[in-house]
Amino acid sequence: MSYALQTLWHERTRYASGVLAVTFSAVLIALQCGLLLGLFKITSIPIDNTTADVWIGSTAVSSVDLGKPIPNSYITRLAGLSGVKMPEQYIANFANFFKPTGGTELCFLLGSLMDDNTSGAATLLSKEQREALTMPFAIVVDESDVKRLALDKTGDGEPKINGKKVHLVGTVKGLKSLAAPWVFCSLHTARQLMGPMLPPDHVTYMLARCDSPQRAKQVAEELRAQYPDDMVAYTAEDFSYRSRMYWLTRTKAGLAIGYAALLGLIVGAVITAQTLYSATAANAKEFAILLALGIPRWRISLMVITQSFWVGIIGITLAYPVCLGLRSIAMQFNTDVDMRWEILAGTAAITVGMALIAGTLALRSVKQIEPMNLLR
């Protein structure tokens, strides 16, 4: 074991505050980022819950809810490509939901084919629900939106979308909305509900499955290259990422959460620096002996930096289980915290970097060590 680590372990109570500060910062950063990504996952639900590999939409569409109508004829652009299976049409549009109890709510219609091989129907819809949705004006919503749309109440009126009566044939769990509730229906129903708001022979997207993810990438690239002016093609993964990033940057939520994380980072750095400073000052006489013996000051500085590195590593090691525990708690309250490895790795890099900076700040205590002070 290195002298730095040995000292850290021996004086663990002294270093505990620094380690806990790193842990606090790491948990804060990971959870904030996880919450943010979890929150913005909602914006890409229509993409992530289908089995389509390629999405074709209007030019420069930046998020799935911002697609403009494209001609039905574009389906032929997909149909002619090798490795592309069963292209289909998809409608995704905002609509007005009239609650049976009165009042309106903005909703987002997602209309797709409902047969067994469809790539556009939400994967959480059961076979029975898909069959039920083939009935005209049948809809399914997430159970969390039932109350919001007053579908659990019987009022004087009936639920309507864009002025046309609809009836709820089931609910799903796990397709929560951020602003406008998702309303799942058949392509035919969506077309009827949109009426003149959607030009004839137009839809919002064309979807298709591909032989492989690799082929999906190639297809998207080929289509983008071939039709750069009147449509855009993305892989599902790419479109999903773009949709999240659009709302992340558009709402500036990332900036707000970034500030909060930065604050946590600064607090962590200050506490860690102070802890290392105090610990080094406490060993000043021992270090002074080494200086008197001619051992260079950089050796001692290196030991302090090594200690700060270990403080960072131990702090992040403690932070991971805390993050996962808090994530489990959040999940019980239907709050998604996206703890993907990139977040955990990024948090580790940032907090260990922070600990190293704190160690560098603490080096001023090494500069103050003077062998002469050992003499009475």
Place this chain on the structure above:
Amino acid sequence: MPATKTITTPSLRGVNLVKTYGDGDARRTTLHEVTIDLFPGQLVLLMGPSGSGKSTLLAVLSGLLEPDSGQVLAEDDGRLLDVWHLTPKQREEYRRRNTGFIFQGYNLFPALTARQQLEIVLKWGSGASSGDARNRSEEMLSKLGLLKNKNKKPALMSGGEKQRVAIGRALVKNPNFVFADEPTSALDWENGEKVIELLRDAAHERKASILVVSHDHRILPFVDVYYHLEDGHLERRPLPQH
């Protein structure tokens, strides 16, 4: 800059050393043109009342405190160095090669074992390999009668044992000069006597020049040379007859 003249004795000379502290009315001269010679293989005792400048002289001779004037000439590998004309880096290098220190407080790292207290000096100072540092440290601890304590941390050692480890730390790199500031004052005489015997043996066997600053008259029978410093004036005194 290092001089090229080769000398054999003395190994360390302080020549006309002057050191003052403070300014104006508070100005106080601690060393008045002090000259002292230290020879290889000698245990030298420096005594004097509190505030007489003993620790200042030790600091000046050891390269820790710059004098206002005068020279400190040290033999280093056949060359004569003017310690206070070296650059700070050269002086650090000089101390790394030549000097050992023992202080009243043992100043041992609480987290390290007795052996590691010595190893750190060899590894960080001399760039010794782990194996070499371990062997040399254990050899030194064995000479100090501490081998059985090699894996003990300071908290589990007595005051005498801790001071012996501190002596081992000062001697392990085989320095030409050892400076000890009140090495026995925190110990009872039984342990203090052992410590002084160890230092005397180190001087005689290793041919090191060891300067001990102390108030303790019981040390006198063990030393080879006795200096008295009072009001900044140094005087060599005869050793008491046994």
